[in-house]
Amino acid sequence: MIISLRRMTYDDLKKNLKKEDKVVVWACNNCIKFRDGLGGRESMNKLADKLEQDGYDIVRRELIGASCLLDLVRKRRTDEAAAKAFEESTVILPLTCEDGYDNVKHVFSDKKVLNLTKTIGLGVFSTKKGMCVNYPFEGTGLEPSVDGITLTEAAKKMGLHSGPY
């Protein structure tokens, strides 16, 4: 499974938004939701609710099966139910891995798309340790480990953040 961590804190995310922005929270409903809740419906709603409580205008909550499928991302933009909200939106917040982010940035090149996650490698869920990274990507500075490195540990080593926004 692809493992991603948060690049920033919730407060840092807000520094990238203006009060007049029209915000779409976009979440992948696949690998990223199986770690400690960075993607998926629950995480999407949690972030959108927090931003609404802080006075931001959330114009769309978009849950997608796999944001790494470019055609699927393209179809979402033109979907009748969503097109109007996407048209008026100014900012998109993708809760996806970096592949998913790249597709959103490509399809919504006229919008500000925030890069909220860093994809660090491949991992599996351990019943003892929770979601772990076992095969970190080159450049992460993490060592491969059959037992796995917990996401809290990986985040600490890389100056990133575990857990949802």
Ligand code: SF4
């Ligand atoms: S976009 Fe990333 S997190 Fe979502 S299904 Fe594809 S690889 Fe997994």
